Amino acid sequence: MPINYYIFLSLALFCIGIIGVLTRRNAIIIFMCVELMLNAANLLLVAFSKMHHLALGVNFPTLASEAQVFVFFIMVVAAAEVSVGLAIIVMLYRNTHSVDVNFLNRLKN
Amino acid sequence: MNNILQIVWLIPFLPLVGFLINGLGRKSLSKSVSGIIGCATILGSFILSIWVFIQVKNGNTFVAHYYDFVNTAALKIGFDFQIDQLSSLFLLIITGVGFLIHLYSTSYMHEEDNKDFAKYFAFLNLFVFSMLLLVMGGNYIIMFIGWEGVGLCSYLLIGYWFKNNEYNDAAKKAFIMNRIGDLGFLLAVFWLMSKTGTADYHEVFANVSKLTLTDITGITLLMFVGATGKSAQIPLYTWLPDAMAGPTPVSALIHAATMVTAGIYMIARSNVLFTMAPLTQSVIAVIGLATAILAATIALKQNDIKKVLAYSTVSQLGYMFLGLGVGAYTGAVFHVMTHAFFKALLFLGAGSVIHAMGGEQDMRNMGGLKKYMSVTHITFLLGCLAIAGMPPFSGFFSKDEILAAAYANSPVLWGIGVLGALMTAFYMFRLYAMTFHGKFRGTHEQEHHLHESPVAITIPLIVLAILAVIGGFVGIPEIFMHGGHKLEVFLEPIFAPSNAIAAKHHLEHATEYILMGVSVGGALIALLYAFSKFSKYEKTTAEESGLGKIFANKWYIDELYNTIIVKPLQSFAGFLNSLVEKKGIDGFVNGVGKAINYGSRQIRFLQSGQVGNYVLLMVVGILIMFIIQFLSK
Numbered sequence: 001m002p003i004n005y006y007i008f009l010s011l012a013l014f015c016i017g018i019i020g021v022l023t024r025r026n027a028i029i030i031f032m033c034v035e036l037m038l039n040a041a042n043l044l045l046v047a048f049s050k051m052h053h054l055a056l057g058v059n060f061p062t063l064a065s066e067a068q069v070f071v072f073f074i075m076v077v078a079a080a081e082v083s084v085g086l087a088i089i090v091m092l093y094r095n096t097h098s099v100d101v102n103f104l105n106r107l108k109n
Numbered sequence: 110m111n112n113i114l115q116i117v118w119l120i121p122f123l124p125l126v127g128f129l130i131n132g133l134g135r136k137s138l139s140k141s142v143s144g145i146i147g148c149a150t151i152l153g154s155f156i157l158s159i160w161v162f163i164q165v166k167n168g169n170t171f172v173a174h175y176y177d178f179v180n181t182a183a184l185k186i187g188f189d190f191q192i193d194q195l196s197s198l199f200l201l202i203i204t205g206v207g208f209l210i211h212l213y214s215t216s217y218m219h220e221e222d223n224k225d226f227a228k229y230f231a232f233l234n235l236f237v238f239s240m241l242l243l244v245m246g247g248n249y250i251i252m253f254i255g256w257e258g259v260g261l262c263s264y265l266l267i268g269y270w271f272k273n274n275e276y277n278d279a280a281k282k283a284f285i286m287n288r289i290g291d292l293g294f295l296l297a298v299f300w301l302m303s304k305t306g307t308a309d310y311h312e313v314f315a316n317v318s319k320l321t322l323t324d325i326t327g328i329t330l331l332m333f334v335g336a337t338g339k340s341a342q343i344p345l346y347t348w349l350p351d352a353m354a355g356p357t358p359v360s361a362l363i364h365a366a367t368m369v370t371a372g373i374y375m376i377a378r379s380n381v382l383f384t385m386a387p388l389t390q391s392v393i394a395v396i397g398l399a400t401a402i403l404a405a406t407i408a409l410k411q412n413d414i415k416k417v418l419a420y421s422t423v424s425q426l427g428y429m430f431l432g433l434g435v436g437a438y439t440g441a442v443f444h445v446m447t448h449a450f451f452k453a454l455l456f457l458g459a460g461s462v463i464h465a466m467g468g469e470q471d472m473r474n475m476g477g478l479k480k481y482m483s484v485t486h487i488t489f490l491l492g493c494l495a496i497a498g499m500p501p502f503s504g505f506f507s508k509d510e511i512l513a514a515a516y517a518n519s520p521v522l523w524g525i526g527v528l529g530a531l532m533t534a535f536y537m538f539r540l541y542a543m544t545f546h547g548k549f550r551g552t553h554e555q556e557h558h559l560h561e562s563p564v565a566i567t568i569p570l571i572v573l574a575i576l577a578v579i580g581g582f583v584g585i586p587e588i589f590m591h592g593g594h595k596l597e598v599f600l601e602p603i604f605a606p607s608n609a610i611a612a613k614h615h616l617e618h619a620t621e622y623i624l625m626g627v628s629v630g631g632a633l634i635a636l637l638y639a640f641s642k643f644s645k646y647e648k649t650t651a652e653e654s655g656l657g658k659i660f661a662n663k664w665y666i667d668e669l670y671n672t673i674i675v676k677p678l679q680s681f682a683g684f685l686n687s688l689v690e691k692k693g694i695d696g697f698v699n700g701v702g703k704a705i706n707y708g709s710r711q712i713r714f715l716q717s718g719q720v721g722n723y724v725l726l727m728v729v730g731i732l733i734m735f736i737i738q739f740l741s742k
Contacts, residue, residue: 021724101720 006047013040027089027099038078042071115173120157121241123150127234135227144215147230151211155204165197172247189247195603199244202449206366207237209569214358216565236262240367248308249298259368260287267355279354286348290338297331314381329389336372341423342400350419357460364422365453370445376433384607394434401427405532410661413470414459417540436611437514438604439597443584447503450580451495454573458489461562472543479545481559484567486545488574493541495577497534498632503581527628534632538639546644588618
């Protein structure tokens, strides 16, 4: 399958993520959109790695799949982020009884 | 080179040590300790100088090289001391007269505070150090270090009583006028180095044939500009009379042993260059003579005892330059020496009088002091006779030598010179008569206070008086005694190259007797006239009129300089201050500050606290980066 499909798919996912972050005010949804962007990047990494493997795998079998390891790194970061982020959202909800990010501007001053 | 004379570095080093001790420890040293340190260091230098002088007299001249001061491919300047006939003679004058002045100061300055007293001696030592560096230097650069040093020290000492604003102005005046001259000297040295590639005396004088006449004339004229500043000649002489703002011994030091003789020394040192530039020599002779006359006329009408002496110094320096200008280098150096004796004597004597009068300097309030101060009176009289050129006192021999050389050059120069000499006799005896004869004209309280000065003051006076009387015998003219001019024989190696270039004029013996007779006779008449006129001086309130008024106001030279130079400069400085500095530079700097302040206040609104805004800005930023990336490909 041509690489173009993967690129377009992940670009679409990424753009959906960005638009979601920009337009929505619900913290949970913003959070999900961020996850969406991260996974768009993951998808692209895996796709490129696979393509790379097809081109070089004959001569360098170990080298070609190493790029997929980065996906795990991103997953770990995302998991850590989720734990911190959700904790913040919970605290936000407890204080304001809302998950609207616009209330966060009270941090000012 | 392993010569025992290498040790000459001690001569300037000792005063430097004295300066450091007194300068750094001025708050903790007692008066007697700092006085002893100040005097002892100079005395040490003096003893070494005598030893060096004897060595040189035995024909042991040399250049001591200590280290490379500047060492590049194109230029090499060593930290050298040159010990020869000329510098050893100056060493004796500087340290000898300098020591007496130090000794005198211990008593004269005794009423100062402890730390001011130590400061005074520190400056005095630094002054002597700089002057020693100036005369001992083996090249023009080392000379220039000393040259600047004496300029600085004169500023410090003239402004010693810095709480008085007028004194500060006098100090600044001295410093600035010296700076003008220094610029000339510096340019001359640069010119010389660019043409010959060296600043070393020996090499410069050996390579003098490489220079064109234009070069030599330019260099020597610029050097002379330097000399006019340091040695107080027209047009830069006005600082010297104002320099009496400092304590009297400082005036003695500046006027007699150091500072003002620097210009003479420099020209005598560079005599080869000057002899090869006839134009410069004429300029020097004319300026010297003009200064001698101008200053003498001013001195006729001054009433301040120190001012009279100050103008007489300017006038005598004019004679020395006349001597240099007509090629009588020995005569000029001889006059430096005798002048150092009698002018130091006169200044210290004047200091003794001022001391007794409780700070009074106006001669109109003095009179009849001879019965109170016999030592000061007698020594002062001897000094006056010496400066007036009475035989057989020292001034007679040196002045006569210069005047004879001037006559050989042109009788006009001689005629004007003699006129100046008559005025010298007149104003000195006016001073003498007004101070020591007649009735006392001061207040009753001052009269009660009159007393002879203590020993530390009278001993230097006596020593200097002896020197002023016999100092001339080292240079008895040929016509009196064959081979009597020991100084000329001694200095012969220095001036030999010049004498080889310039044809020596020889006067008929009869002519010389006549010249001498005219100048001595004239001076005697002037002296007696002044004495008879002013010994019965009565205080009057009458204003001077006509020419006398011009003389009394110093030809309005100070006013002239003020109007054409100082005032325009000050208004220009005011303009720069108010417009360029305050509005221009300050406006720009403050404007930058204000702009940043205003800009930041505007940018602050970006930090709204709205998370959405932040994210939007971030995305826009990333997009812009992408676009730039694409466009730049």
